[in-house]
Amino acid sequence: MTAHTPSTSDNGTPGPRSSVHPVIAEVTRQLTERSADTRAAYLARIREAVGQGPARTSLGCANLAHGFAACGVGDKLSLAGDVTPNLAIVSAYNDMLSAHQPLETYPAVIKKAVGEAGGVAQFAGGVPAMCDGITQGRAGMELSLFSRDVIAMSAAVALSHDMFDGALMLGVCDKIVPGLLIGALSFGHLPTAFVPAGPMRSGLPNKEKARVRQQFAEGKVNRRELLQAESAAYHSPGTCTFYGTANSNQMLMEVMGLHLPGASFEQPGTPLREALTAEAGRRVLGLTALTEHHTPVGEQIDEKAIVNAVVALLATGGSSNHTLHLVAIARAAGIQLTWDDFAALSEAVPLLTRMYPNGAADVNRFHEVGGMAFLIGTLLDAGLLHEDVRTVAGPGLDRYRKVPRLTEDGELVWVDGLAESADKTVLRPAGDPFAPDGGxxxxxxxxxxxxxxxxxxxxxxxxxxxxxxxxxxxxxxxxxxxxxxxxxxxxxxxxxxxxxxxxxxxxxxxxxxxxxxxxxxxxxxxxxxxxxxxxxxxxxxxxxxxxxxxxxxxxxxxxxxxxxxxxxxxxxxxxxxxxxxxxxxxxxxxxSAGTGRELFAALRGAVGPAESGAGVFGH
Missing domain, CATH: 3.50.30.80 (IlvD/EDD C-terminal domain-like)
Structure with missing residues (x-):
């Protein structure tokens, strides 16, 4: 299977372009000015790491032998030299959580695609993944936010062997994606793509699920009836279909150019989902320092990418948890994002989607009626996003107006997305919003x-x-x-x-x-x-x-x-x-204790305030 990734020349004719909205431009200017010192220090650090090259080329023989001892003969020969790129796979797979269960088969798909393209991919490490839906109201929920920083540290451990030229991060839900990105930014000299699993098929409508929950709270239905409703809503592999933190994560990774165009909401288990997973590996292979298209993730996630993320969060009425996560992510890249930036951008960004809990539709319906391609396109046309950013698909956010498709021959191509929303009760253009300001x-x-x-x-x-x-x-x-x-x-x-x-x-x-x-x-x-x-x-x-x-x-x-x-x-x-x-x-x-909470005492003592991202690093 081959892929045709959109480029500047084959991107089609973009919609009518506008200059960047003055509020977007001013917030970006202030953010850049405020971050000048910390961003410069961060970039100097990752650029020094790029200059050192893949450390395996200078590893001692015993070190290197340990690094590829379990590889096949061909991969050993490749990694013993200094020209074959090696990609790290870091995954949040476990088979208890529906959103992460599909990730079980991804490493084999990625390894095969990367190997056929002339590289090597190794499973570098796993990170924990807990589900807030399971721990709601339980003591385990008190570990949830800190799991983000544990995941970041776990990702850093996986990448610390200095064997890699790029990375693929496999994760979906609430703290997992922010943690993986913070960890990736600590190795910001490496190109990195995020590989999603996609949402489960639509089940019991989220509005009906909420109605039964409320009836249970009033004593009008019993536990058996509540469990039946919950099980009909959460029923198969894939991400929960409401627009909470997990699906806000996916939207943000795409608008920041860390997903391939159109990858966020393709359901698991489809040929297109597998093709996108394989192509993510090939794309990172083409972005390493061994190529002329080197795109380190720490350079890619700059002030413009961070502003784009906040804009898209506001435009979709996304999860309030990201007022913490985006601040922490930005700080990991030396960027001093504040709640005042959210407030300033909210005044200029219209609300363009209605997905549960902000409406009746789920993310599958959003994807069907235009999805990310339409959303990004209309925000670009209104001057509400920076187009001149770097992405894993190449330079420029215009590429994300396209949607992926498989030809009859199994070739992965990108074609024009919908010019109009197919359902304006779910997704609207920037000129006809649900509300004039962000959610x-x-x-x-x-x-x-x-x-x-x-x-x-x-x-x-x-x-x-x-x-x-x-x-x-x-x-x-x-x-x-x-x-x-x-x-x-x-x-x-x-x-x-x-x-x-x-x-x-x-x-x-x-x-x-x-x-x-x-x-x-x-x-x-x-x-x-x-x-x-x-x-x-x-x-x-x-x-x-x-x-x-x-x-x-x-x-x-x-x-x-x-x-x-x-x-x-x-x-x-x-x-x-x-x-x-x-x-x-x-x-x-x-x-202070029970359900593992005693192990997190040091993190409670070191954590910063909510305004600084509620993290234990660099506040």
Whole structure:
């Protein structure tokens, strides 16, 4: 099987072009200026590594022999010389998680394609992959955010043998892709492609699943009926089909040029999916320092690529988790992205998609009606993306207007995508958006700074002013709900859920009870220094409050009855009380041990604030 990768000459006629929007240009300018010193230091480091060449060419004989001892005779002969490129495969495969189960067969596909193209590919290492869907509401969720940094370190261990000229990263879900990219950027002199698995086939509609969850919270259906609904929604290999963090990851990898064009949402188990996997290996082979098209990932992920990522996140109403992950990714490349950049870009970027939880459609429907090719094309035409970036498909983001297809002869080619959205209830052009601004907004006030996702929140609920009800964790709120104690209007304050306190777990179990109360006519909102799921929905939630309560943030001094005003229109988060003379509360729930949490004490002690990406590196 051969592939015809789009190039400048065969890219077809692009749509009408616009100069870069002035807000996009100004945010990029400020970001570049702010990052000048750290970016320069990062580039100097990776350029020095490029100059040193593949270390295996200077490895001692015993070192090198260890490096290819398990290879076949042909690969040993190739790696003993200094001209055959060797690619690392780093994978998050495990067969428990539906999104990662398809990755089991990818290394063999990649090795075969790379070998036929004149290179060698070795499985360099595996990284852990946990599922937030399984750990929601459990102690294991308190390891989730830190797993991102563990994955980054694991990827670095895999690449540390200095045997490689390029890398392929196999991963899909929430913390896995950001962790793999942070790890790859620590070896930024290597060209790197990300290889997705694709979404599972559509099952029970996500809106129906959410309805059954809410009915269970109200006691209207039993556990057996709830499990039937959940199993009909999550039913086969592939990524969950709602537009949460996992699928936001895939969208971001494509708009940053780390996927091949159109690769993000092709379902697993298809001939096209296998062809794209094989071609990813061939493409990286053509981007190594041994070629004239050398494209190190650390050069590729520059300020323009980071701005493109934020724009696409806003335009799609993507996961709020990426206000943490993109900041951490950018810092790994020496780029000082801030929440203020998100806020500034949000004012200029329209909302172009409606996918659950922001609409009824899933990612399969988005892919069918135009998908990434249409989204990128319309954002480019509106001047909302930088076109002049480097990608694994070659220079220029225009290439991502194309979609992959297989010819009758099995050749992989890229053809023009849809000129118009096939369903404007799901995907719209930039000139006819669902909303004039992005789905994420920043809040600031005397309670600190926070993030709110408003794309799924009804406009009449964008402002909530009500007395606080303070909880130590989400279990305490659920208990109060079950006891019928959550009456009247209120703002739920769930504190000591930040990274220093307990690893900043997602609090997705809060969504059903709060949604029930909201549907009963109560005005409710959530304020927390924890996270919500990438699938957080219709209840207004000020999340990632920074500084967190454990770090002495104002949340630690809020008491029951204090009036809190959450105003997503003005971008403010305020308590209408004087907190100055109050003592700080302390956590009443012990998260220091059990389910492996004792092993993560050092990370809780080293982690930075949410605004800096909630990571343990370089904050």
């Amino acid at each position: 994420l907004r920043m809040l600031e006030g005397n309670l600190g700074r926070a993030v709110i996702k408003v794309s799924a929140v009804a406009p009449e609920r964008h402002v909530v002013e009500a007395p606080a009800k303070v909880f130590a964790d989400q279990a305490e709120l659920q208990t109060a709900f079950a006891a019928g104690e959550l009456t009247g209007d209120f703002v739920a304050v769930v504190r000591f859920q930040g990274p220093r306190a307990n690893g900043m777990p997602e609090l997705h179990k809060l969504t059903p009870p709060l949604a029930v109360l909201q549907d009963r006519g109560q005005k409710v909102a959530l304020v927390t220094d924890g996270r919500m799921s990438g699938a957080s929905g219709k209840v207004p939630a000020a999340i990632h409050v920074s500084p967190e309560a454990e770090a002495g943030g104002p949340l630690a001094r809020v008491r029951d009855g204090d009036v809190i005003r959450l105003d997503a229109v003005r971008g403010t988060l305020e308590v209408l009380a004087d907190l100055g003379d109050r003592e700080e509360a302390r956590p009443t729930v012990d998260s």
